[in-house]
Amino acid sequence: MKTMFSLLLYSIQLILPFMAILIAYCCFRTLFKSLKPMRPLVVLLNRATGEKIPIMYWENSIGRDRHCDIVLNMPSISRDHAVFYRRKGGWFISDTNSKVGVLLNGKKIESDEKIFIGDVINIGGVALELCRADVLSLKNRESEDADFDYDTYSGGGLLVLVTIFQVLSTLSVCFGSGKFDYKPAVLSGIMLLFEWLVFVVTKFGFKRDNFEIEAIAMFLSGIGVVNLCGVDINDAFTQLIAMALGIILFEIIVLLIKHADFCMKLRPYVAFFALALLAVNLVFGKVKNGSQNWIMIGGYSIQPSEFVKVAFIFLGASTLKGIQTTKNLTWFILFSAACMGALFLMGDFGTACIFFVTFILIAFMRSGSIRTVVLTCATAALGVAFILNFKPYIMTRFSAWRHVWEHPNDIGYQQTRVLTYSASGGLLGLGVGKGCLKYVFAAPSDLVFGMLCEEWGMILGIIVLLMIVLLAIYVRHAGVRSRSAFYTISSCCAAGMMTFQMIMNVFGVTDMLPLTGVTLPFVSLGGSSLVSVWALMAFIKASDERTYSRG
């Protein structure tokens, strides 16, 4: 009887990785399948030549520069002359500091002007008439849709898979100690109820059909919560609260950034808020685990730098009009420097690194200039060399790197434990709650990848990582389909930031990189971290063209 039971429990251990593979497959298949072939939205007809210019994107630059979406090679036209873009209310044109200006139906435009079908815009002498896409005499839509393979999974279906996974993993942790413990089941039950509530609200309340991003994030944060049930049920409860707050914040941000132009107006406030947070942190911050990046509010410790990450992406992103009209990045560079400086003062080098890489991503996405990237890296290298010259003791923090087995009881303590227990778990794991790594300091937060490998198995650990990387690959592919460059930039940079943070975490604890004490997105114990990563997911959600298609 006992043997039968342990075999049953172990069979869960075998099923979980395959469930995870299935969930990842279904979610990402649906996401990638949603990227339908692009069709022209409208057509601009060149009155003089009769050329029909198909408009593919929601935001289009017009100018002489060969990088523009609509290239008009006339000496009278500026390099970046105007931006022609679509919003909820229709199509608009905006002059982006051109020399000769833009005429709409013969009148010079001052700011953004709405254009109707049949209107004529004159750009440096070129007259363009706005026409419907069907002037291109394409195949009709129905037949094209029929050609397209719609083998995808509904949001409800995905959530069913996630639910099965969470029920099974909860069973595993309930019996982890040999006797049945009801608490994880209660916690997991609340989590499932909340997840389904979110599904119902978004599907029927917000009329959104796409649920893949939420399903992926729920799957990953669910693993984090159940994993914590095996360590400390109170921590698991806090994590669940953070997950709920994160989802709520996610929905708020998705609604808030519905209008890209509104986001642009919000930027000064967000910048002020972020800097204020950092300032409060610097003044009132508490030193915890070597870095002063915590503030205490009502018994809860909060890491403001996690929220500044979200603001950082928000401020870095911009609509095409914003990019074309503000050519230099001065304000953003100053803001970034302030953030990174504050993080250095707090002693949080890991997060500073993440900000730096994200800065490079943003700078390149906005400017497209490789020179900027090289210059930034060179400046940073100089800066680091300068700091190390004056504070050489910082290096001692990294002296264990690649030598952890020589210092298993001091500076290599955490890394050696991660390696030894990851190996103990093998590919399939020991069972949730049955590990030894959890007794090591900071295991559920910084070392959580080791816990995943030990208790859930290395296969599952790697799937968790792959899902985050797949998100990055997906946003890169979805890129230009989104409704504004704002979403393209913010989603790519958010995914890049998460991926880089994951690299720092996973390869830090496995001694492939110096250990820096950053969290693994979604899975690590840490309320601020979980809330902020859900907030970052909002950018990815917003970049999905389906998100705002109804309602």
Next chain:
Amino acid sequence: MRNMKFRSLILYFVIFAFFAGLGYYIFEFTRESRDWAFSPVNRHLSNGSLSGGKIFDTNGEILAQTVSGKRVYHENEDIRKAVLHTVGDGSTLISTSVQSRYNAGLFGYNFVTGFGAPDYFSSNQDITLTLDSKICASVSKKFGDKKGTALAYNYKTGEVICMVSLPTYDVNNRPDFSKDTDGKYDGVYLNRALSAAYTPGSVFKIFTAMAGIENLSDAETRKYECEKVKIIDGEKVTCMQNHGKLDLKTALSKSCDIAFCDIAIELGKEKMTRALEKFGFNSSQYFEGIELTKSVYDVNLASKADLGWSGIGQYTDTLNPMHMLKIMGTLANEGNLVEPFVVKSFSVSGAKENQKLTKTSEKSVISKITAGKMKEMMRFTMKNQYNDSLFGGIPMCAKTGTAEVGEDKLPHGWMVGFSYDEKFPIAFVVVVENGDFGIKSAGPIAGAMVKEMHGIFAKSK
């Protein structure tokens, strides 16, 4: 928007960095996961919660087993202490122990399930050792609070019957080594039989004698002159006594320093080194695949007097006990070495069939003639110098050593030897650290060990 498509390619730098790192990590994991899993820091091993196979001694005594989730060792404390270095303590701190070396088999570890496979599937192996745990226990107790090692093996079959290393401790009651200030537990995790090399003192004369026999035509017949003190290039070499004129056989039995000093100087650095390297000095020797601490003979920088001292086992000479045991077995077995081993067999728990280990066959190390001569000389030494009563009348061949290790410390005591009668094929090595004269410290331990083995041997016949 179009150029966003190109610019977002920068994301692939991060993505490729991830895949490169992941690939390298998986590569490292596949290569090293076993070492990581059995690292001493792993609490799965040290808290003994893993179900593991049994370890038996040669008589079927269970030295270690897992009972309802706990690793349990032999009920007798003396036996637990005596076999600690061979069996291990559950962690991999004693890296040469069987539980460390065969942990994957014992604890059912594999790459795929880690330690996680339920008992139903696990294929824990049992291991049977060649040790006689009772003999080990009584030998170990004889050391009192001295450090050292005692080894004995059957030179015909290779089975190690006794292997103890001191200091030791009780796995069921591990002392707090961090509070050990007087060095009582120095090197407690080392099996001194394998992982130590001591100054050999006079037992080294066996090697010098062999070097002489093989390189000088009149080494045995000529007379060596001992006047207690000899001045070589202004440096003194002293002997215990004024032995007068004596031949090699007598010189070995009386352990005359001057005679062996003369042989070493006459052979010179090059020939001595070549001879000693033939006997296994300065190169890696192995026991069941474990690399032993090297025995060292290095006279590169020696003065003439130093070279003389090197011939009597002082200067910088060091000797590994297991290496010496193999030499003893070789001399006893007409120059052919039967490799010693301690793991007799593996078997899967519950299964009847034993999987015999393939043992290395005999190999010729020392010429039969030299071995025969040494055997007679050591028999002569035993009979005339020490008296057979030490071994209860069992005819043995032996040599003691007293190795000076510093002004204020007692010398290390050695006794090495083997049985004269091949029907009771036993070779032994005993080292007592700071034990004083070899015959006084190592002698009684060797005597008791051989007598006890002989008693059991006679009974089984």
